Amino acid sequence: MKLLRTIQLDASDSFVFEKAAGPGEWAVSRAFAFARDEPADLRGKARSAFRAGFLGLASLGRSTLVQIVEASEADRGAIVDMLAAQLVAHFGAPDVYAALPAAEEEVDFAASLCVHPASAVVAVTRSYKEGTIRETFRALRPREGAGQHARAFEFLEVVGEEDASDEYLDLAGLGKGASE
Numbered sequence: 001m002k003l004l005r006t007i008q009l010d011a012s013d014s015f016v017f018e019k020a021a022g023p024g025e026w027a028v029s030r031a032f033a034f035a036r037d038e039p040a041d042l043r044g045k046a047r048s049a050f051r052a053g054f055l056g057l058a059s060l061g062r063s064t065l066v067q068i069v070e071a072s073e074a075d076r077g078a079i080v081d082m083l084a085a086q087l088v089a090h091f092g093a094p095d096v097y098a099a100l101p102a103a104e105e106e107v108d109f110a111a112s113l114c115v116h117p118a119s120a121v122v123a124v125t126r127s128y129k130e131g132t133i134r135e136t137f138r139a140l141r142p143r144e145g146a147g148q149h150a151r152a153f154e155f156l157e158v159v160g161e162e163d164a165s166d167e168y169l170d171l172a173g174l175g176k177g178a179s180e
Contacts (some may be wrong), residue, residue: 002114003071006056006063014108017047021063022057026079028110039128057082066122068114080107
């Protein structure tokens with residue numbers, strides 16, 4: 001089985017998000033984290049987290065990119081338990097038993113994104129239209145000759161482009177504190 005782990009190619013997440021996830025954390029999409037928010041009203045770093053962030057489960061920090069990695073059934077069970085505990089502690093679930101089905105569903109969704117080979121990098125773009133959160137996921141691979149530890153802008157989009165949101169996301173501007 002394959003699941004998602006956060007990856008840092010540079011320090012940009014620490015500028016873009018209020019709290020950046022550490023490298024190597026298990027990760028999920030995290031659209032559920034905005035269930036109590038009005039996405040259209042989000043500004044600044046909260047808007048950046050909505051538009052392009054995965055949730056690192058250990059820190060509840062955000063990561064722009066995640067990497068597909070091999071995982072065991074034991075890893076999956078530990079991830080479900082960790083997410084269920086976080087749902088209780090930070091997202092209003094009444095207890096861990098009530099949170100387990102939601103955690104299972106979120107981890108299953110993360111696993112469903114892992115259709116590419118292990119080591120592929122995945123990015124998300126979220127939008128909010130007509131009361132619905134829409135997520136578009138893209139798998140990225142290094143450009144030819146970029147080397148194993150390429151910087152983020154050296155990546156080439158390879159899947160999901162046809163489903164891309166028409167909303168422009170200025171990552172450089174986000175790092176400088178630009179609003180919408």
